[in-house]
Amino acid sequence: ILNVEQSPQSLHVQEGDSTNFTCSFPSSNFYALHWYRWETAKSPEALFVMTLNGDEKKKGRISATLNTKEGYSYLYIKGSQPEDSATYLCAFISDGNNRLAFGKGNQVVVIP
Amino acid sequence: EAGVTQSPTHLIKTRGQQVTLRCSPISGHTSVYWYQQALGLGLQFLLWYDEGEERNRGNFPPRFSGRQFPNYSSELNVNALELEDSALYLCASSPGLAVYNEQFFGPGTRLTVL
Numbered sequence: 392i393l394n395v396e397q398s399p400q401s402l403h404v405q406e407g408d409s410t411n412f413t414c415s416f417p418s419s420n421f422y423a424l425h426w427y428r429w430e431t432a433k434s435p436e437a438l439f440v441m442t443l444n445g446d447e448k449k450k451g452r453i454s455a456t457l458n459t460k461e462g463y464s465y466l467y468i469k470g471s472q473p474e475d476s477a478t479y480l481c482a483f484i485s486d487g488n489n490r491l492a493f494g495k496g497n498q499v500v501v502i503p
Numbered sequence: 504e505a506g507v508t509q510s511p512t513h514l515i516k517t518r519g520q521q522v523t524l525r526c527s528p529i530s531g532h533t534s535v536y537w538y539q540q541a542l543g544l545g546l547q548f549l550l551w552y553d554e555g556e557e558r559n560r561g562n563f564p565p566r567f568s569g570r571q572f573p574n575y576s577s578e579l580n581v582n583a584l585e586l587e588d589s590a591l592y593l594c595a596s597s598p599g600l601a602v603y604n605e606q607f608f609g610p611g612t613r614l615t616v617l
């Protein structure tokens with residue numbers, strides 16, 4: 392069983408503030424890490440697929456970093472907006488079986 | 504381009520019954536994945552189909568099964584329903600291996616077992 396931990400579980404952020412949260416995963420036999428955003432009443436939407444240690448990816452005000460040796464990834468939101476309110480899921484692939492192991496998510500509420 | 508579609512949207516069944524959920528992937532995607540999100544839990548991997556074959560399954564009992572058709576659409580079947588099968592079932596598709604490719608999710612089917 393792959394243990395993917397996300398912290399904090401939930402957070403409230405003032406509009407305009409920046410925030411970040413963590414995804415921890417087993418560091419052995421790493422293949423890939425995915426980040427998804429899941430807004431209420433919508434489907435999860437892919438943000439990033441990261442495969443290399445030291446990877447940094449950016450999409451608008453959201454960015455992510457990856458450290459495969461220590462087993463963590465950070466997701467950053469710069470200048471949070473109400474539309475950033477969502478649950479952010481990370482998912483880990485440990486081998487070539489193409490199977491994503493999801494964390495429980497970081498629930499973000501941006502307060503106007 | 505149409506996204507991943509799922510049917511039905513909601514479903515209510517009683518214990519012991521059987522249910523079939525359906526999923527149509529994005530055109531051109533050969534891989535279909537099924538996930539379960541039960542209350543209080545994260546998304547749990549159920550099944551992966553590619554090119555009509557079951558490629559991998561999660562830690563679920565055999566009463567969870569499915570298939571993929573020649574047009575790459577897929578069905579998830581759950582037999583002998585139990586109360587704990589109440590969950591949101593999500594289908595996703597991808598153009599290739601998840602190691603390199605994001606998954607595109609459907610809107611889900613909410614199953615309630617009474």
